[in-house]
Amino acid sequence: MPKLGFLNRILGDSNERELRRLQKIVDEINDLAPETEALSDEQLAAKTAEFKERLAQGETLDDLLPEAFAVTREMAARKVGERPYDVQLMGGIVLHEGRIAEMRTGEGKTLTAVAPVYLNALLGRGVHVVTVNDYLARRDAAWYGPVYHALGMSVGVIQNAGISFMYEPGYEPETEGPATGYKDLRPATRKEVYQADITYGTNNEFGFDYLRDNMVREWEDKAQRDLYFAIVDEVDNILIDEARTPLIISGQAEEASATYIKFARAVKGLREEIDYVIDHKAKHVALTEEGIERVERALGIRNIFEGDPRLARHLEAALDAEYLKRIDRDYVVRDGEVIIVDEFTGRLMPGRRWSHGIHQAVEAKEGVPIQRESITYATITFQNLFRLYEKLAGMTGTAETEAEEFHKIYGLDVVVIPTHRPMIRVDHPDVVYINERAKFNAVVNEIEEMHRIGRPVLVGTTSIEKSEYLSSLLARRGIPHQVLNAKHHEREALIVAQAGQRGAVTIATNMAGRGTDIKLGPGVAELGGLHVIGTERHESRRIDNQLRGRAGRQGDPGSSRFFVSFGDDIMKRFAPDWVPGMMQKLGMTEDMPLESRMVTRAIEQAQQKVEGHNFDIRKRLVEFDDVINEHRKQIYSQRDKILRGVDTRANVLEEMLFREIERITENVNPDDFESLELAHAELREIFLPEDLPTIEEMAELRDELTDELLDRAEDRYEQMEAAIGPENMRKVEHWLLLEAIDTHWREHLTAIEELRQSIGLQAYAQVDPLVAFKREGHDMYQQLVQNIRRQVARTIFKVRVVQQPAPQPAPAPVGDGAAAPAPAQKAAPILAKASGPSPEEIRRLGAAPQAGGKGSSAAKRRKLIR
Missing domain, CATH: 3.40.50.300 (P-loop containing nucleotide triphosphate hydrolases)
Known part of the structure; x- marks a missing residue:
């Protein structure tokens, strides 16, 4: 110990060495003060264009730092009467370098951020300043808006409940209060605010907007740009205290109790080998032609696979509940509730529920109350949200005690900035x-x-x-x-x-x-x-x-x-x-x-x-969340490619349709009738009846079966494209891909959360729950990819052209200023899709969805959580 103390006295600790390095840069800034003070407001403002030009010529932000900080400090002194101290400049340099500045309360952290925000905004990629509440976001944007505005930078503020503002000098709100709060803040769209050079807001709003952006159906509906640089105020509060609670966008599943009951009755009493076939290896129930007809009669439906695709899902769930789930083996009924029995330990697992409607189907089978489920549409933790930024920095009065966590989880180092005046508390x-x-x-x-x-x-x-x-x-x-x-x-x-x-x-x-x-x-x-x-x-x-x-x-x-x-x-x-x-x-x-x-x-x-x-608990949670985060990155990346206009024809035809047909036929044995029947049952969900060979014809084709089916699928695809036109075909491909991704991503989120809650039981078997979660999570992701491909392949041929009726012009109002009626529009062919587009889709296309085509078998059962 004495030797270490002696070395520290000679070399100084790492923080002291860092402060000496920062002081040299501060000295450079101070040396520029006389010439900067001599500039007029217009000359100071012109520096922004000069800096941007120099960046375009190859200089870096580090090269510009002394001058940019000197310009910002001078403008702050003129516009808001606050001239940053040397220690605030030190803190600003630390923030620019993507680290955490620990500064005591009252040292002026908000002003400290102004120079690094300006410097990084010069790149035009957007800088986010993250605060702990809406009030501080509005206050800080209005407070330092004059500085940024004078330097030619635009400033926006995002608030809760979809409220957004742009800083605009001279704007007077009609009313004072929480919705406006400050003059010079005018209402603006979310997208306009995110296009600003500098955007203030809370961690929750930045996170929710990120999730919402990854639910849109058109690229132009996205609000945020790529996440470049964020400065997080009260960084310990946001990245540690609040990091334990993930952001979740969710909604309640539809109320479908009567439908589950109806299907439970319809599938009861079916005869094995006559009405249905069980593939015990795949844990899948497939209806025969006789079984399909019997179920359709019981439901009073002409074709269960035509129209609303949810009917097929209800049938799938009802078959699973009736013929695969066994009372007192897979579940028990206690106090009017279906409780899952863990297949490995035999323990009851109250609170856990099967996904994809299976649990409700079992409840309907047993005649107990059917519980409505909540659906998670999107979720992310703050740890993974802020790690998405290319550069991240933070400031707080207290970070040093959590320095290890900041470094290990976020890769952020802490620099303790000295106080401007000696601390005498x-x-x-x-x-x-x-x-x-x-x-x-x-x-x-x-x-x-x-x-x-x-x-x-x-x-x-x-x-x-x-x-x-x-x-x-x-x-x-x-x-x-x-x-x-x-x-x-x-x-x-x-x-x-x-x-x-x-x-x-x-x-x-x-x-x-x-x-x-x-x-x-x-x-x-x-x-x-x-x-x-x-x-x-x-x-x-x-x-x-x-x-x-x-x-x-x-x-x-x-x-x-x-x-x-x-x-x-x-x-x-x-x-x-x-x-x-x-x-x-x-x-x-x-x-x-x-x-x-x-x-x-x-x-x-x-x-x-x-x-x-x-x-240790938070680190463990991050390790678990990193698994789903990898899935999220892949899914959101695929969505972005579709939104940006990837070749959807190749994606749907080759990656989805062809691969699904190949999967179905790869293990078909032409000499085994049951094998042929199972494959034929699945192929009926994809092909129109006139395009699908009979079971006998499939047996005769033998090794040429797959090639023949691919040829027939491609011919039908080209006929569709010729009938509705390439532009409309691209629209339907775009919509089908997004619909399949979003539907199965929601189901995947629910399923993997249930897995996370139950995986701890693996510890009883001397298995590390994290290792088991990664392994099962990987399997579930592969299943997710298959489910997406499966849905697209089974939906693509259920599209036909309908004629859009010409809209009738509204009668012109009587009196002065009556508007001339709009010219009548000609009827135009539009797309109608069998899988039920969103209301926005319907409004955009101008007609309700209709179905075409016919399928005829229960879909292969999705993998459930074990």
Whole structure:
């Protein structure tokens, strides 16, 4: 150890070496100050075009950094009266380099981001500034909008509920309030805001917009551009605290109880080998011609495979439930609920459900209430969302304690930036009490003492419940105070901003008011500044440090103290149950505190253990989510190719239709009637009746069967294209591909989430659940690809031309200003698709879907989760 300390004194630690490197760049920026200050506003603004030209000539952003930072600093001083300090320039350089700048509360992180945002916006690829709430996004965009605007940069703001603004000087909103909030922000479309050079918004909105963009059916409907650079404010809150909860876009499945019941009745009593054939190896039930006719009579349907494709899915699920699922083997019925039995362990698995409608079909079979399912349309974790950015940076007052997690999960290094002025806040040792009642009485006493001398007090609690309890105690003492929590962001920011006034008492949950400075009122500094009280140690040191950091900004005086009891969660983790009793035996009473540096160190050691445990949990979650993330990348990449105009003909004809026919015929034995019958049953779902050979003809074709079928499929395809025209054929291919991808991707998300929830049971078999999840996840992805191909192949020939009726012009209104009627349009042929387009598709094409063609067998059963 002495040697290491000696080396550190000679070489300095890595952070100190980094600060020395940054200071050299800051010196370059400062050297440019005199000539930059001599420029007029117009000359400063002209620098943007000059920088862009130099970038086009081959210079890099690093080459431009000193000049760009000098220009931004000068414009900020002129437009908003704020000239960044050297430490803020250091923080800005760290952000530009794609790292995390740890800067104490009150050091001006929002201003720190302005220079690197401007520099990176010069590339024209869009810079995202991510905040923790809508209020801060609006405030920061309006606050620094004048700087960006003067330098020729456009600024947008995205908000919750689809609200978006562009910064536009002089724009006056009709009403003030949360929807507008600031003048100079005019309403704008989401796409316009994302086309801006700089876009402010919350992590949730950036994430949801990413997911929505990967659900659109036309390329021009996308709002976001490629994700280039994001600066995340309060990066520890967003990338660690909120990273445990994924973003999910979901909806409820349709209510189809009656349909499930109807199909359950229709398939009951079918005869094996006569009405249906079971492929036990593939766990698949295929109806014979007799079986199809019997089911269609029971349902009162002429052709179950014509029209709504959901009918075929209901039939598939009903056959699976009736002939493959066995009560007391695959499931039990208990208290009116179908509960799955794990096939490996025999354990009941309440809460788990089979996907693809199988569970509802079993419920219908057993006559129990049929539960409606929710469908996940799209989902992503914040870890994987922000790793999509080409460059990522962040800033916060507390990141060093989580530096390992930032590096391992996001590849982000933390640089601790020194304060502009020396920190003189006094952090008192923790005070420990026997129980919570004694602790809160002591807290109230300390608040009362501070209030009596006029010192403002900020009290941090770990929950809203504790805030309200403390508020009731203060009310009994007659001490005026404000209570806030992290729910009402604008009111919260106003309250926090006033928390430094003389005599103010503010109770806040630990996360409330982040991003808002507490400035000391007149005369408060002489009294000792803001006093921060923590009513409980959080399981993360970082959260405690955030609370402490509210005092002592910019060299202000201040102090902090934490009050803890043996009843607190963190104390229970490291203090044995017998400690409070022992303390009482030693004579420690409720009103007797224990103040000890040893206790404080013990708590911090306990916190480090908990932090390590939580990090391991989050890291494990990321490892699991990385599996689905690879699937997501592949699916979204395929969607983008289709939206951009990939050769859909080759995709549908060769990759989907031909490969599906080859899959069906590859194992056909011409001498085995059952083999031929199973293949014929599947081929009937693809071909029109007039194009499909009989079973006898298939047997005669033998080795030429596959080639003959491919030729017939290609001939039918070309006939369709000639009938409806190449342009319309490309439209139907485009729609069929997206419909199949989206349908089966939704099912895949549900299935893989069920797998994730159940995979832990593999540990009982001495198998690493992650290894098992990767293996089964890979198999499920292969099944997803097959299902997409299968649906496209079975739908492509069910298209025909219908005549679009000419729209009737609306009668012209009577009176002045009547509009001339629009000229009548000629009827035009359009596409109609058997698989049910979306309402937007119907509106775009101008007619309701109709079906053509005929199929005649239950589809091969999809793979279910095991």
